[in-house]
Amino acid sequence: MDMGNATAGFILLGLFNHTRAHLVLFVLVLTVALNSVAGNALLLLLIHQDRRLHTPMYFLLSQLSLMDMMLVSTIVPQMAAHYLTGKKSISASGCGFQIFIFLTLEGGECFLLAAMSYDRYVAICRPLRYSVLMSWQLCLRLSLGSWLLGAADGAMQAAATLSFRFCRGNEMDHFFCEAPVLLRLACGNTAAFEFVMYICCVLMLLVPLSLILTSYGLILATVLQMRSVEAGKKAFATCSSHLAVVALFYGAAIFIYMRPTSSRSAKHDKIVSAFYTIVTPMLNPLIYSLRNSEVKGSLRKRVTHCAPLTRKDALVCLDLGGCTKRKGIQ
Template sequence: MENANDTTGINFILLGLFNHTQTHQFLFSIVLMTFLTSLMGNTFMILLIHVDPHLHTPMYFLLSQLSLMDMMLVLTIVPKMAVNYLMNTRSISPVGCGSQIFLLLTLGGGECFLLAVMAYDRYVAICHPLRYPILMNQKLCLHMTAGSWVLGGVDGLMQAGATLSFPYCHSREINHFFCEAPSLVRLACADTMIFEFFMYVCCILMLLIPLFLILASYSLILTAVLHMKSTATRKKAFATCSSHLAVVGLFYGTSIFIYMWPKSYHSVAYDKVVSAFYTVFTPMLNPLIYSVRNKEVDGALRK
């Protein structure tokens, strides 16, 4: 039986990801375990980078910011989903819904640009190693990181504010397990065509501009690596970039599927599964990828 709050005309209703069958209870427990693992893994990565002097470099500072974004992302989505499921309630207030949209877009957009900054860092380290302390100094690193947060925050604030400004006078059932701007806009009883077009263009730009910068950085890195005469140097360069490329592949693979793939090619159920992957499972995999593939992190862990 649904909670009384679910029937109010004020709150929105999240239809959720799971029902209460045995299979779905098992899947929910997996998501909960993944959430806890992600939270512990990213927290530990931040603390490890903070306490180990050998990891006080731009590369690891950027990695700590990535872990912070991932940790905040799972905290934005999973606790509310878990409470609704365990308490057998589905409601979420407009403030809660707006907060989820704002944080999700801030963290998603910020991570896009942060991954581009990390690619630039690898480009400077491999292509201009002698000038690395100058080209990637602490001040520039802080400015680029702050820029990533600000650009994500501006996007999140605009879209969350615009989404909640529409009147919602009919169904308030959101067919998702968290508040997502496109799912919410479909419920508005007003003409949202211009906003949906703006939202689509904004998401594409937030994805494609950083992706272009990442591809440009790695094109220059590949050219430099191919001109290296030493096989050992080549292997070291590829090893340095492999972790970042794996994280980029995971992040952009799911994001492109959701925001750029034609809607006719995937259903709501598939959207939920892919959303669960990038909001829950990818944040867990990121610290694992960097700890397994990186000798310096591995050395710090052993110490």
């Protein structure tokens, strides 16, 4: 297809067919997506409302929840609209915007997880110097840096991908615009760009991952030397939650972006992409809330405060921060 047709847009074949089995899967995926948005929104509200959670650790966790909410909101509504209406077209500018947002969030999450591992390292291995080594100023810089580095990667790859001419049709066997999938439609030699993209993936994935593994190696050595069993269990519980998120995120991302082109399969790519764009964002708040006593305590406190007491002492919940008591309501 020539450049003029590329400007007209692309066709996303989607994740499901219009069969009964695929309809069930579509409803399941939609339910997971809604739970993902609700779970991350609840975690954001808890962190915002509870002063005990106003620490660098939970601020970084709130940024992770925000990224996950934005990721699901970028991918799922369009996928659902395409499936329900049968209109599967997307403009070239819309495709570029989706690539940019997707890579901004994915890249930002790579660096954010590394920042969270550093926070845990300082909290466990250097607790007496925590306020100095993990100050609020540094925390904000790490968070902002994660967003900016992700945005730089997203802008570069979106612009470079759409600069190619496309002559192999305009149909993508995928449910959203992803740079490796779009490159399959490009004519001409894309080897140089694929090499540059591979280097970017090494920097965006393996460098933060190496920092994470180093941090947790030092944490493990410190935990093994702890004399207090309870302190060791608490440290291990906190870090195991983070490691579970890291394993889910990096495993899927490396599978998609660091495999040779010759070994790629459209079916496998769609399944793995659905996992880390829809399922993983739902698992993140569950992992952190179920394995974190402070988050569970904050949630329990909010639920208890908003529970009705008696006919004469009805409690009207105004928000997650508390309730207003109204006397004498029959």
